[in-house]
Amino acid sequence: MTYDSLNQLIRAGKSEFAKGPIALIFVEDDVEIDSTIRHHLDLGFLKVFVFMPDAFELAGDLAEICPRVRMDNTRSDQVMQAVSAVNDLMIGQWVYYCFNAEYLFFPFCETRTVGEMLTFHTEERRDAMLTYVVDLYAPNLDETPNAVSLEKAQLDRSGYYALARNDPDNHNHPKERQLNFFGGLRWRFEEHIPADKRKIDRISLFRAQPDLKLREDFTFSDEEYNTYACPWHNNLTAAVCSFRTAKALKANPGSMFEVKDYRWHNSVPFEWHSRQLLDLGLMEPGQWF
Template sequence: MRIASLGQFLKENAHALAKGPVAIVFVEDDVEIDTTLRHHMQSGFAQVVAFMPARFELAPDLVDVVLRVDHDVALQEPFHEVINALIAVMPAGTWIYYCFNAEYLFYPFCEYRTVGEMLTFHGEERRHAMLSYVVDLYADNLDAHPDAVSLDAAHIDRTGYYALARPDPANHNHPKDRQLDFYGGLRWRFEEHVPPERRKIDRVSLFRAKDGLILRPDHTFSDEEYNTYACPWHHNLTAAIASFRTAKALKSNPGSTYDIHSFQWHNSVPFEWHSRQLLDLGLMEPGQWF
């Protein structure tokens, strides 16, 4: 189904979001749109919604199964304002996930368990949000793949990830409880080309709607408990988003593209497109879910 605008969607089609979990995909360019949507449909989301510029096309097999809203996040409301508008009309408790095109959600055991099963368990642990790490993907050969995108030749960094305490300005910059700022990947290795406010790789990409909840531009929420990586009594599930977004940006930006001839380094490894690799590298946490 194709909907002409965000306003029309909120007025006439918001009822389609009543059953979750719902995946919201923001399409910024024409790279890997179809594979992104198919990946999240196969993960078991009850509804996949694509906010994308009107000039882009969808594959025929997706036209009737994806809710498509004509919306350009670069020119109209940005992603966080769209999410906040959706939160305001969705039933409280509905699970929402959001990402961008050429990004792919992975969670523990996702090869044989649906995202709904995972979120049911997470909710039973009294968690209303799930931390995810945006793990950069990049093509191994930029001469063969100038936009840095290749599903068949995708690589990731196997090391170089770290966390720092997140200071609380309202409490004399003491560290916030169970909150950390995570770094690594291309934003760390090429930090001279990335503004400081965009260097973090943590994103609360899975969360439950509730009255008054606000998503902020830095991917954190107005409810501080939503921003925590675990509950007070034990470790919780976390997820990973395998993403070409940073690599694409570094190679499309005139200020960085001519300085970068390869993303390969001694800690590059082929991406296996399997949750086991991400678990082994410590890039997501199974918590108590076995």
């Protein structure tokens, strides 16, 4: 099914939306569109909606099973609008969103589905899940100028840190159970990244509720959704392994000639396995074993 616009999708109403979890994938360019969709289908999402311009193509088998929504420009305001609109149709169900060339990993995802993981998370009385956007990049930019290589992907094994998230409405006191996380390419090449775009935390998985709105910094209007854990113990977190920053640094005129190589002494090959991310502390199993 193809929809000409977000409004047409919304008019279709709940008949188009299966019981969650569902995934929303926003396509910014023609890089690794199919692999992104297949990865999330393999995780167990019941339906994957693809928001993309007409100029980009989907593989035939994916076009048959994934509703496609025309979106000519995936600017942040349009993404926020789309996520918030889908929220209003999915009350009580789990929703995930990402961009092309981004791949969700959660603890033990090789043997457990995203539905099983979210069932456990719901039983812990959690309605959202913190994800860390872990930068992936090609090791040789001469061979792969767009910085994307699934076969040779690398990531940073260290260099991640967190700072308190201050509340301007409460005398800048730190918000309870909220932190701003930094690291990866956005940290190493921060001179090319606007200050308000440098953090790597994102609330990528959330359970829809009335009047919930996604904000431009990938947090939600309900502050409890933005917490990394409940008050009584640590909870599950996940990772979105992403080529998005690597692509952007090589595509933007201000940085494309300045960035010669992403490799440094803490670069390691990405194993495409949750165990590596758990070992590096890039996600947390909480009480789920």
